[in-house]
Amino acid sequence: xxxxxxxxxxxxxxxxxxxxxxxxxxxxxxxxxxxxxxxxxxxxxxxxxxxxxxxxxxxxxxxxxxxxxxxxxxxxxxxxxxxxxxxxxxxxxxxxxxxxxxxxxxxxxxxxxxxxxxxxxxxxxxxxxxxxxxxxxxxxxxxxxxxxxxxxxxxxxxxxxxxxxxxxxxxxxxxxxxxxxxxxxxxxxxxxxxxxxxxxxxxxxxxxxxxxxxxxxxxxxxxx
Amino acid sequence: xxxxxxxxxxxxxxxxxxxxxxxxxxxxxxxxxxxxxxxxxxxxxxxxxxxxxxxxxxxxxxxxxxxxxxxxxxxxxxxxxxxxxxxxxxxxxxxxxxxxxxxxxxxxxxxxxxxxxxxxxxxxxxxxxxxxxxx
Numbered sequence: 279x280x281x282x283x284x285x286x287x288x289x290x291x292x293x294x295x296x297x298x299x300x301x302x303x304x305x306x307x308x309x310x311x312x313x314x315x316x317x318x319x320x321x322x323x324x325x326x327x328x329x330x331x332x333x334x335x336x337x338x339x340x341x342x343x344x345x346x347x348x349x350x351x352x353x354x355x356x357x358x359x360x361x362x363x364x365x366x367x368x369x370x371x372x373x374x375x376x377x378x379x380x381x382x383x384x385x386x387x388x389x390x391x392x393x394x395x396x397x398x399x400x401x402x403x404x405x406x407x408x409x410x411x412x413x414x415x416x417x418x419x420x421x422x423x424x425x426x427x428x429x430x431x432x433x434x435x436x437x438x439x440x441x442x443x444x445x446x447x448x449x450x451x452x453x454x455x456x457x458x459x460x461x462x463x464x465x466x467x468x469x470x471x472x473x474x475x476x477x478x479x480x481x482x483x484x485x486x487x488x489x490x491x492x493x494x495x496x497x498x499x500x501x502x
Numbered sequence: 503x504x505x506x507x508x509x510x511x512x513x514x515x516x517x518x519x520x521x522x523x524x525x526x527x528x529x530x531x532x533x534x535x536x537x538x539x540x541x542x543x544x545x546x547x548x549x550x551x552x553x554x555x556x557x558x559x560x561x562x563x564x565x566x567x568x569x570x571x572x573x574x575x576x577x578x579x580x581x582x583x584x585x586x587x588x589x590x591x592x593x594x595x596x597x598x599x600x601x602x603x604x605x606x607x608x609x610x611x612x613x614x615x616x617x618x619x620x621x622x623x624x625x626x627x628x629x630x631x632x633x634x635x636x637x
Contacts, residue, residue, distance in 0.1 A: 289609045405504040408540040433587045434540045469598035
């Protein structure tokens with residue numbers, strides 16, 4: 279018997295990354311802008327997305343959504359009220375979505391008929407940071423009820439995101455939310471990150487978010 | 503906690519390379535873990551033995567090399583190591599920098615395997631690429 283060292287240098291998430299790469303190509307070929315929404319549970323992803331889908335629809339834009347949860351299709355039902363095609367992905371206890379799940383759930387959709395695809399990830403600020411879902415933009419949400427230091431506690435996910443959205447701004451005063459501290463903490467782990475202040479309830483900041491979507495689409499997708 | 507599925511991927515990658523090289527057993531697996539990889543070392547080490555059970559990696563040792571986060575500082579014009587991942591500023595001049603150069607690594611660097619003795623004895627001497635290149 280002989281002992282030998284074999285150099286490998288292979289990414290542990292190579293398989294997922296490769297599926298995500300192919301998925302991104304496929305989505306781009308259809309001219310879709312894909313957003314991956316990540317946050318802790320209860321930060322308001324579904325309400326934010328529901329309002330987004332409604333507003334896009336009112337403006338004649340087409341969008342679809344995939345929503346990941348460990349169990350139940352409650353979120354998909356809520357989002358469907360916005361009149362957009364929605365599919366629930368149940369992860370059966372898994373704490374994050376993977377690129378293959380996205381690919382599988384897109385199989386019977388005519389992707390060419392949508393302009394925007396939203397993926398609502400499983401509420402979790404740890405695991406989803408490692409998994410590329412083929413998205414163009416990763417959006418991290420932080421609600422005013424969570425505390426200003428969340429970005430410092432979960433630097434990986436905030437650093438891996440492209441845009442930060444502060445949600446439930448209508449509750450900021452009641453929660454004595456220190457907006458300045460929250461934004462400082464976000465930028466401490468991701469210098470220069472764009473931060474939006476929103477309320478899905480009052481609609482505050484939602485116009486700016488839609489403008490941001492349109493700008494991202496223009497910048498990233500060849501077919502507009 | 504996604505470390506168990508990460509551990510299964512490590513076992514899959516190591517097994518594939520070991521089989522391709524004609525190995526009979528994997529003794530050690532060397533993994534690189536960046537400070538921003540999103541993987542917790544302790545949880546990965548805990549999951550590793552579970553994932554190895556019943557495979558050619560059973561009883562093998564996981565060697566983790568942790569890599570700190572490094573960014574490029576445009577003011578100092580060089581790569582610098584962050585003092586903490588809670589503060590993306592150059593430790594020398596305090597300028598913010600999001601230009602990450604190291605810290606997301608999550609890969610299998612190398613494995614140490616047992617190969618059956620070969621009569622022609624050409625394996626080993628300086629060749630660390632496995633025999634896939636020769637085929």
